[in-house]
Amino acid sequence: MDVPFIQKHLAQLALDAWLLYDFQGLNPLARGLAGLGERMLTRRWFCLVPAEGEVRWLVNQIEEAQFRDMPGKVRTFSSWTMLQTGLKELLQGHRRVAMEYTPHGTIPYVSRVDAGTLELVRSTGVEIVSSADLVQWCEARWSPGALATHLEAAKHLTVARERAFHMVTQSVRTGRRITEYDVQQEILQYFELHNLTTSAPPIVAVGKHTSDPHYQPEKSSSALIEEGDLLLVDLWAKMRDSGAVYADITWMAFVGGRVPDEFARVFAVVVRARDVAAEFVQQSVAKGERIRGYQVDDVARTIIAEAGFGERFIHRTGHNIGENDHGMGVNFDNLETHDERMLIPDIACSIEPGIYLGIFGMRSEVNIYVGERRAEVTTMPVQRHVVPLLGDR
Numbered sequence: 001m002d003v004p005f006i007q008k009h010l011a012q013l014a015l016d017a018w019l020l021y022d023f024q025g026l027n028p029l030a031r032g033l034a035g036l037g038e039r040m041l042t043r044r045w046f047c048l049v050p051a052e053g054e055v056r057w058l059v060n061q062i063e064e065a066q067f068r069d070m071p072g073k074v075r076t077f078s079s080w081t082m083l084q085t086g087l088k089e090l091l092q093g094h095r096r097v098a099m100e101y102t103p104h105g106t107i108p109y110v111s112r113v114d115a116g117t118l119e120l121v122r123s124t125g126v127e128i129v130s131s132a133d134l135v136q137w138c139e140a141r142w143s144p145g146a147l148a149t150h151l152e153a154a155k156h157l158t159v160a161r162e163r164a165f166h167m168v169t170q171s172v173r174t175g176r177r178i179t180e181y182d183v184q185q186e187i188l189q190y191f192e193l194h195n196l197t198t199s200a201p202p203i204v205a206v207g208k209h210t211s212d213p214h215y216q217p218e219k220s221s222s223a224l225i226e227e228g229d230l231l232l233v234d235l236w237a238k239m240r241d242s243g244a245v246y247a248d249i250t251w252m253a254f255v256g257g258r259v260p261d262e263f264a265r266v267f268a269v270v271v272r273a274r275d276v277a278a279e280f281v282q283q284s285v286a287k288g289e290r291i292r293g294y295q296v297d298d299v300a301r302t303i304i305a306e307a308g309f310g311e312r313f314i315h316r317t318g319h320n321i322g323e324n325d326h327g328m329g330v331n332f333d334n335l336e337t338h339d340e341r342m343l344i345p346d347i348a349c350s351i352e353p354g355i356y357l358g359i360f361g362m363r364s365e366v367n368i369y370v371g372e373r374r375a376e377v378t379t380m381p382v383q384r385h386v387v388p389l390l391g392d393r
Contacts, residue, residue: 001035002138003055003071009137010051016094018134019121020047027112029100029135029328039066044083047072048090058086088124097121098131106338107132109328132341140322140329141346146245147369150321150348153196153238154247154367154379160190161251164204164233168225169389172255178225180204180217187235195240199325202235206255211361213315213354227390229255230263230360236325246325248350249379250365253387266309266355267362267386273303273353274364277317277332278377281343281351281368285375293339296332300353309355318350321367345372 010018020030023044034047043060045067050056055072067074075090077083091097099121100112110132121128142150164183171178183204191198201216206229209215217223225231236248252267254260277300284291297317304313316333319326330341332349352365367379 001033001049001055001071003049006049006134006138007051009134010049010098013098013133014096015098015129015134016051016096017091018049018098018131019091020049021045021099021113021117023114023117026114027100029110029112029139033135033138035070036066041066046087046090048094050094056090058083058090084120084123087120091121091124091126094126096129097126098134099128100131100135101128102130102132107341108337109326109331110135136329136341136344136347140320140327141344142245142322142348142369143243143346146243149239149241149244150247150367150369151378153244154249156190156194156196157235157237157247157249157379158381160187160235160237161233161249163187163190165231165251165253165387165389168231168253168255172225172227172390179222180206180209180225181219181222183225183233184217184222187233191237196237197240198235198237199246202233203250205232206230208359210252211356211358213356213361213363225255227255230386231255231389232361232363234363234365238323238325243323245323245327245348246321247367247379248321248325248352248365249367250352250363251383251387252362252364253389255389257388257390259386259388263360263362263386266357266360267364269304269307269309270353270355270362270364271384273300273313273317274351274366276300276303277351277353278366278368278375281370282375285343285370286373288373290342292342293330293332294334296343296351297334297339300332300351301334304353304355309357312355312357313353314356315354317353318368321348321350343370345370348378 022030046058048056057074061076061078077086102111105111187202205215210232231253234250238244238246280299300317318332320329329347331339333339348369354363
């Protein structure tokens with residue numbers, strides 16, 4: 001727990017303190033930020049990080065030994081009445097306190113404290129504000145080393161995707177039976193051989209399955225891949241190194257020689273929405289303008305709506321990327337949530353607009369890294385057209 005860093009941002013946000021709280025893993029953010037690791041904790045605990053002064057803990061007497069090596073002063077309680085008294089004394093002199101909460105649950109990734117505990121804390125007289133921006137500063141930013149692992153993973157994803165397309169091409173040309181599941185397993189085998197790990201198997205989808213954003217092929221029921229099929233491959237992974245972060249891409253292909261006009265037309269809209277959103281981020285960062293996650297979503301969504309597909313873009317434009325594929329920073333979202341968090345330096349997000357028409361769907365995904373005065377797309381090459389897999393015969 002980098003106390004001086006937290007205190008710096010508490011001062012910038014005009015907050016008196018950050019109150020971390022957890023009970024049996026309900027708030028993994030707090031546990032991680034506090035640096036408690038894998039300790040056996042079965043009772044409630046609080047940690048107050050003030051804008052000035054020493055860190056203070058309020059923990060159950062049974063578990064006091066688990067906190068002896070933590071920075072700051074530790075106070076214990078045993079009964080619920082002692083907890084209430086101790087919490088009131090812990091918060092004495094503080095007016096505005098951050099917790100893992102967002103009004104009306106607008107950012108559920110951060111809303112980790114239960115309503116009853118919020119009521120208990122408010123009963124001491126403090127105002128609770130969201131820690132969403134603090135969490136982003138402390139948990140979502142990449143180090144130069146993390147960025148290097150992302151770039152390495154991104155190169156591997158490109159190779160894995162190329163191998164997947166080649167596997168489909170060769171199988172169809174030689175008449176060998178191949179399914180979505182077969183291609184998925186080929187990608188996973190590549191990950192295993194090249195020191196990559198993933199949170200879930202990649203998405204490999206053909207036909208109407210491309211219109212299901214989270215489709216997962218099963219061995220017993222996945223579809224055959226045949227000439228004339230539209231193919232979507234979405235893959236994400238990170239290196240098996242400490243502190244490594246994910247890369248995440250989606251590509252579209254056509255199992256044939258000439259991409260049908262309807263596929264090309266819809267994909268062109270997706271590509272334009274993707275590129276306009278990326279340009280908006282890049283231009284804003286270059287000018288030093290502070291923009292919010294929902295604004296990026298609005299830019300992409302406007303392009304798709306103007307093309308007549310607004311109701312068919314059924315998910316956010318992009319998610320934060322970190323040590324988990326879906327990280328704890330800002331998302332490009334004004335659909336599923338209204339994400340008002342600002343883009344800050346040293347974070348990365350996906351940009352992945354999609355159009356889902358039932359009979360088929362289109363998505364294109366790149367990753368963008370935000371620096372101090374420059375934002376760059378990190379997953380290269382960037383797809384411009386649906387790939388015709390049988391185009392050279």
